Amino acid sequence: MKQAQRLKSVRYDIRGPVLRRAQELEAAGHRILKLNLGNPAPWGLNTPDPIMADVVQNLGVAQGYSDARGIYSARVAVAQYYQSRGVTEVQPDDVMLGNGVSELIVMTLQALLDTGDEVLVPSPDYPLWTAAVTLCSGRAVHYRCDESAGWLPDLEHIEAQITPNTRALVIINPNNPTGAVYSKDVLLGMLDLARRHGLLVLADEIYDKIIFDDAVHHTAAALAPDVPVISMGGLSKTYRAAGFRSGWLAMSGFTARDAEYVDGLQLLANMRLCPNVPAQHAVQTALGGYQSIERLIEPGGRLHEQRTRSWKAITSIPGVECVLPDGALYLFARLDPAVHKIRDDEQLIIDLLDQQHLLLSHGSGFNLDTPDHIRLVFLAPMEVLDDAIGRLGTFLSTYRQ
Numbered sequence: 001m002k003q004a005q006r007l008k009s010v011r012y013d014i015r016g017p018v019l020r021r022a023q024e025l026e027a028a029g030h031r032i033l034k035l036n037l038g039n040p041a042p043w044g045l046n047t048p049d050p051i052m053a054d055v056v057q058n059l060g061v062a063q064g065y066s067d068a069r070g071i072y073s074a075r076v077a078v079a080q081y082y083q084s085r086g087v088t089e090v091q092p093d094d095v096m097l098g099n100g101v102s103e104l105i106v107m108t109l110q111a112l113l114d115t116g117d118e119v120l121v122p123s124p125d126y127p128l129w130t131a132a133v134t135l136c137s138g139r140a141v142h143y144r145c146d147e148s149a150g151w152l153p154d155l156e157h158i159e160a161q162i163t164p165n166t167r168a169l170v171i172i173n174p175n176n177p178t179g180a181v182y183s184k185d186v187l188l189g190m191l192d193l194a195r196r197h198g199l200l201v202l203a204d205e206i207y208d209k210i211i212f213d214d215a216v217h218h219t220a221a222a223l224a225p226d227v228p229v230i231s232m233g234g235l236s237k238t239y240r241a242a243g244f245r246s247g248w249l250a251m252s253g254f255t256a257r258d259a260e261y262v263d264g265l266q267l268l269a270n271m272r273l274c275p276n277v278p279a280q281h282a283v284q285t286a287l288g289g290y291q292s293i294e295r296l297i298e299p300g301g302r303l304h305e306q307r308t309r310s311w312k313a314i315t316s317i318p319g320v321e322c323v324l325p326d327g328a329l330y331l332f333a334r335l336d337p338a339v340h341k342i343r344d345d346e347q348l349i350i351d352l353l354d355q356q357h358l359l360l361s362h363g364s365g366f367n368l369d370t371p372d373h374i375r376l377v378f379l380a381p382m383e384v385l386d387d388a389i390g391r392l393g394t395f396l397s398t399y400r401q
């Protein structure tokens with residue numbers, strides 16, 4: 001059967017040929033060590049008990065559809081969360097729940113874009129952003145994040161790419177794949193560009209509580225109350241509940257002029273009836289209660305240790321460099337082209353898979369335009385990470401393309 005023309009230019013390479021090869025190897029009986037997914041549960045990073053209890057307690061009243069925007073108690077909790085982060089005007093009616101941030105990314109773009117409209121997306125990015133812009137008939141225009149400056153977005157490059165067709169600016173902070181946490185100055189600069197050029201800001205802040213050492217996360221919407229911002233977050237990472245498929249968005253800085261867009265978003269929410277209802281009951285407890293993530297990210301905590309020690313291990317491989325991530329769950333390492341002459345990074349990942357049964361992700365899958373980066377997820381316990389990085393070192397010591 002013929003595939004829709006619309007999908008022909010949608011790329012989602014991190015789940016493409018590499019994953020197919022991994023599945024073939026598994027089908028042939030091999031055990032693959034997979035450090036390619038930001039999915040906490042398989043590594044014993046479980047959803048906190050009070051969150052589980054809330055979902056179980058409420059299953060009986062979660063049988064029917066809910067309000068298309070989500071249940072009221074969850075929307076209040078999300079509104080209060082952003083108020084506490086300085087987005088003081090957000091009200092429950094400005095909040096919408098979704099089946100993960102993923103669904104909300106697609107909905108916010110579907111409601112916005114006409115054919116040929118442009119969206120500024122970081123390079124590298126979480127590739128769903130680029131894929132979703134393309135799926136919605138838009139054009140993703142990538143702006144540079146500068147590795148030599150800790151992967152901070154390059155404001156001049158962003159501005160140089162703005163055209164009359166530009167509709168929105170995507171900010172992923174903390175960033176996947178780089179782990180960068182943006183300074184207040186950089187965020188103010190990005191928000192000012194949006195203000196001056198009339199752009200909607202789409203702020204993907206799903207890792208806003210996964211922050212290490214002295215890094216500080218600034219909620220973009222709090223820095224520009226006058227700019228239309230859609231802030232997004234969810235339960236998948238901080239609350240280790242990726243399988244619940246539960247996320248939210250909060251709109252701030254919107255005026256009467258934006259009402260048509262908001263109506264469009266509501267139409268899309270209505271068309272999918274509502275998000276998964278049992279998981280919505282987790283939101284209030286998650287946001288309001290004890291924040292168990294703090295134990296994991298403080299020095300000595302499991303995520304902090306895994307991030308620091310795996311970074312030390314990977315950067316001790318000859319010709320491998322990596323900006324120490326200040327947030328999120330990933331090492332985005334550079335293979336020095338003077339040492340490792342890689343032309344095709346997807347092939348490198350497939351060869352690593354074949355030779356070492358280790359699954360990582362290639363940098364160009366994150367819309368980076370050079371073939372010299374790989375991403376490793378540091379969710380696994382340290383002994384697993386040590387094993388994986390050992391295999392990577394062995395592989396790279398002889399690998400040639």
Ligand SMILES: Cc1ncc(COP(=O)(O)O)c(C=O)c1O
Nearest residue numbers: 038100101102126176234236247
């Ligand atoms: C930056 C970013 N945004 C959104 C998502 C999707 O999250 P969800 O599970 O809420 O759909 C991810 C998942 O890895 C992510 O890294």
